[in-house]
Amino acid sequence: MKYIEFDKSKKYDLILVGRVAVDLNPVDYYCPLNESTTFKRYLGGSPANIAVGLARLGKKCGFIARVSDDQFGTFVTDFFDNEGIDTSHIVRCKNGEKIGLTFTEIKSETESSIVMYRNEAADLKLDPADVDEDYIKQGAAVLISGTALAESPSREATLKAMLLAKKNNIPVIFVLDYRAYNWKSDDEISVYYSLAAANADMIIGSRVEYDFAERFEGLDGTDLASASYWQNKGAKIVIVTHGKEGSTAYTCDGQSFSIRPFPVKLLKSFGGGDGYTSAFLFSLFEGKEIIDCLEFGSASAAMLVASHACSQDMPNVAQVEAFIRKEKEEYGEMVARV
């Protein structure tokens, strides 16, 4: 069943709004970050990774963002260009703002943390004036990221994109994507997550992220309560992820669909989420059944936690299909399905 209609005649399958950043992953990992001596740099940032994931899967993406006016700004723009992502609405900052950096600490297969450089980060300087209604109208859907709500003026630029999408009957996908940087208080997070979720057609996030979004709503903290609350506000699909416990998609017809991770040898414990989201959205845009969307998403996630990079290692359709085939051969048809 189709829960959300996407207008196939639009120039872009998806227009994403939010951060493009740089990841610096240690080459000498499985130790504390202060002992790592060498780092590989990759394009990063949740919406940027999702865009690359979708591009690899054959979808056409546009991106609205601010990046630094330096060699890293050049690197990420060139990377997008090479992937076929439209960069016509990527603006260079002019006041010395730097692109966000994420140094990752990979202590073991399952323990990791990050050190983020996000003070005066270029992405948070996205200005409402950068958000162009004519461009928004070229998208079959608009994706906004919670981190883009953390600070002005990116906050208002993102809300403007959301309001303009609504005005033009374009579905809004809200990726909660919470990062504990830049926010001034839990109340601030809850205010903006609540206002954005109330305007979204699809929401995707972890249990912890929904809890942030619902601090002023008086819910009981269950996934079912979250799903029915936001569906009552207009959401058609509400996905709650639970890490290695798997995830569930709740649809506005009262159904729910669950998936669990494919078994895989982990290299690191992060990076799967953006693969999951991009592969889920690809399948949704293709018109697949929700359970198939979830399986495709879960497969991409599994492939990425086994890789060193995130963006750079995003798989194409054939690779995801091959992975699923191999896993099913090894573990059985229902390996990921609950």
Place this chain on the structure above:
Amino acid sequence: MKYIEFDKSKKYDLILVGRVAVDLNPVDYYCPLNESTTFKRYLGGSPANIAVGLARLGKKCGFIARVSDDQFGTFVTDFFDNEGIDTSHIVRCKNGEKIGLTFTEIKSETESSIVMYRNEAADLKLDPADVDEDYIKQGAAVLISGTALAESPSREATLKAMLLAKKNNIPVIFVLDYRAYNWKSDDEISVYYSLAAANADMIIGSRVEYDFAERFEGLDGTDLASASYWQNKGAKIVIVTHGKEGSTAYTCDGQSFSIRPFPVKLLKSFGGGDGYTSAFLFSLFEGKEIIDCLEFGSASAAMLVASHACSQDMPNVAQVEAFIRKEKEEYGEMVARV
């Protein structure tokens, strides 16, 4: 007909959120401000004036605000105490922020302007942590002011109050109250006015203020379009004011009611709006018909533009009634009704 239900069992008829300020009106007026040499100081700020208006009319108000930790903070708190307005949730700023000032320029009966001191103004430091759900729950209604949305953290504090009122089924009254200070861009105004209006049970503002609220909505700029758009989002009463052309209240049953100003000798061209709002709300809380609410509001407005102060000259019920009686004797029963 009752468009909005107010719970009479609550401790307060209304809890207001927003600015308390100080007005400095010239004693030697009808000249440019730079030539005025002497000023009288009054309590000011739109929501503060409305609270005083309601208190004079016998209603019980609570107020959530930040004021300066100096003699002016003492002055406004004492003034509220004397009027019977609850000041238990008025917080003193601790980092040298000063209470907002408004110097008024009264060039003639009909020409005026203002010079506002609102840099690091105390009211804009209202913090989400100052907004207490238990207090909100004691109000039969909550009033938020557009100017309180102009800057963080007052912006988030105000949105939190709105969300908590909604959670507790308390009607939200949104007074657009636009001031061209502190806002960074027109887009910023439109984003927040739009999000707040979509959550309001009653909205009151001028045509210009609605235009700000609707820049991302694609409406046609008519009052009727505004009314039906916001009613579709949940508003029950939408009032659009047009200065000396009068004003119209649109109700969610498709009716509209218009009023025009009572003829009066003006002293100045400002200060009527807060009288209007307080007297309208008083009548609404009393359960009067909309047209009678409007007449009562219009009478208070007329009395205030004929006075030097705003807050200090707010009339009580007997005074408004006497004014209306006298006007009707002089100009006929339909003097203000359209």
Place this chain on the structure above:
Amino acid sequence: MKYIEFDKSKKYDLILVGRVAVDLNPVDYYCPLNESTTFKRYLGGSPANIAVGLARLGKKCGFIARVSDDQFGTFVTDFFDNEGIDTSHIVRCKNGEKIGLTFTEIKSETESSIVMYRNEAADLKLDPADVDEDYIKQGAAVLISGTALAESPSREATLKAMLLAKKNNIPVIFVLDYRAYNWKSDDEISVYYSLAAANADMIIGSRVEYDFAERFEGLDGTDLASASYWQNKGAKIVIVTHGKEGSTAYTCDGQSFSIRPFPVKLLKSFGGGDGYTSAFLFSLFEGKEIIDCLEFGSASAAMLVASHACSQDMPNVAQVEAFIRKEKEEYGEMVARV
């Protein structure tokens, strides 16, 4: 003896750098400020008052400052123009900064305090680019005020004016003028007061102000230690004021000269200092002996503490002379001399 040479051929006797502000003095005084209802507005700010004082005494002053781009900016500029003070280097702020305000509380003849509006004050936005060497060179002396060092960019603008005066062999007069606003820490005050005092030809301030300037110098807190320390750095005249105990000027030839206040019926306990400084400087520019400079300064101070305003009530030469004559007739020739 002449301790400092002033080049009489220069266009201006003095170029002042620092704040122009507005004072609001209560008309209904001798009560706490929160009970005062009516205020008279005057031009204020220590260097602005000194400029007016000098202009009334017949000296030609230039002024480098930033003021607000509103009616108060017009008021102070017009006031200067009327006094014959050059306003060609008074710049209007363009980002909504407001001119500083000082509300005075006059509790009794001897008790007073102030509430200052100095957040984003126009004067503290004075930019180094506003300081023009060609203009500085037209002054026979340059006066800088300690309060102008409280925040960037006014801090750097003031230090630039000081350095350019030194480069051009123009005497620098440093008025310590400490106000407990805007400074971040005592260390910050001490750093800048120390660096400025080390470059001054004449320093004037209270004991408390010297103590701030000397926290990193290891002195013993006596006036004599202050005088010899700063004279060793290059100062020719060091004046330490002690309120109603009088004041002493220390000259670089090892002499000292003391004065005490003229007996007078006080209206308020502030406002004398700028009269003192302007009348002292006038006399110094005229080539008078130090003790006569002090007497003239003390007389002006006495006249101002008996008046409601500061700037507006600055006396001319005939008025000061008449005041001294009258006082001497009543109290004897040595009334103020120690």
Place this chain on the structure above:
Amino acid sequence: MKYIEFDKSKKYDLILVGRVAVDLNPVDYYCPLNESTTFKRYLGGSPANIAVGLARLGKKCGFIARVSDDQFGTFVTDFFDNEGIDTSHIVRCKNGEKIGLTFTEIKSETESSIVMYRNEAADLKLDPADVDEDYIKQGAAVLISGTALAESPSREATLKAMLLAKKNNIPVIFVLDYRAYNWKSDDEISVYYSLAAANADMIIGSRVEYDFAERFEGLDGTDLASASYWQNKGAKIVIVTHGKEGSTAYTCDGQSFSIRPFPVKLLKSFGGGDGYTSAFLFSLFEGKEIIDCLEFGSASAAMLVASHACSQDMPNVAQVEAFIRKEKEEYGEMVARV
């Protein structure tokens, strides 16, 4: 001859004030930075490099600085500890400030540039309260870095350290170390460089850096004019560097001593300066003749431009001596002497 006396009884040969940072040098160099994929991280920051250089040469250093409260803060503190540099006055920032980063672009042996992350950098948060007079007094000399003057509160902390050193008769070494980040205007640079240089016993910088320091001094732009101007203010040794043209030390007895670079195969064109300064200072502390100090400095500089790192590759005494011996054998005794 000894131009500056260093008290050998002090606990530390030198106390340095300023930045500790992290360098990220590309492993795949000789291409534009946007094409480099892998980076090695080193401790960096001019005064930090100088401290490491001196420690390797056997001198005892103390350091006053702020670093980030994260794994990079741990890395640099551990590195200092391992080198024997005292870290008792290295403070962790508590408001999310990050340690400064320098990504280097090595396009060829002679072309390089940098991308610096210095927004809200930890080192610029050094607070005057972090500067402890008792610690300062334990140093035989105090070194301040020009970059530490770029922003408050580091600016005031550095000036406080300078004033306290002067108060305690401890020589001040001012390393101009100009970086085009954080400064608001050229005037701001000139104000602070001028005030610091006027208080220094030794100054070291490039011609361009002296030009910044002297914009308000009216000099003619020659090294000789710089030297005599600052010597007149109190400097004993003034060193002007000219990159591959060599450098000259001007002493307060009117002599000058010149050195030129040792011939060496460059890996990169930066990183030599801090080696030069540390080796020069080591020799000066040892009581060597100025020309020998310069030769030792130049040798260390040559060794570092041939290395990938800066701090990590600082040589010890035996290594510098061996390098000089080898160079002289190959190129003659006067290889570096002019």
